[in-house]
Amino acid sequence: MIIALRSAVFAPIAVPSPPVIGTPVVLASPGSRPSGKSLVLSGAPSRIGPVLLVGIPNSFVS
Incomplete structure (x- = not known):
């Protein structure tokens, strides 16, 4: 169960990383x-969505 939770948290963080680069x-391309x-x-929106997907449930965790 812990692996599933960690994967569910890691995926929305990892997905928007390529657009940052x-x-x-x-x-800069001419x-x-x-x-x-x-x-x-x-x-x-593909970069903002995962932030909201992680942030909203995280606000319920104490």
Whole structure:
């Protein structure tokens, strides 16, 4: 049961990690800034969602 709980907590943290690295790379690429900016903005909910998924249940844990 502990492994399942740890996996459930780790997954939402690990999923948004690649965009943290990829966002500066996309924005720094020459010539692709306009299309890269829209890609980064459209992916923002995928980074905010896991934070809420972990944060809301965490607020019930004492």
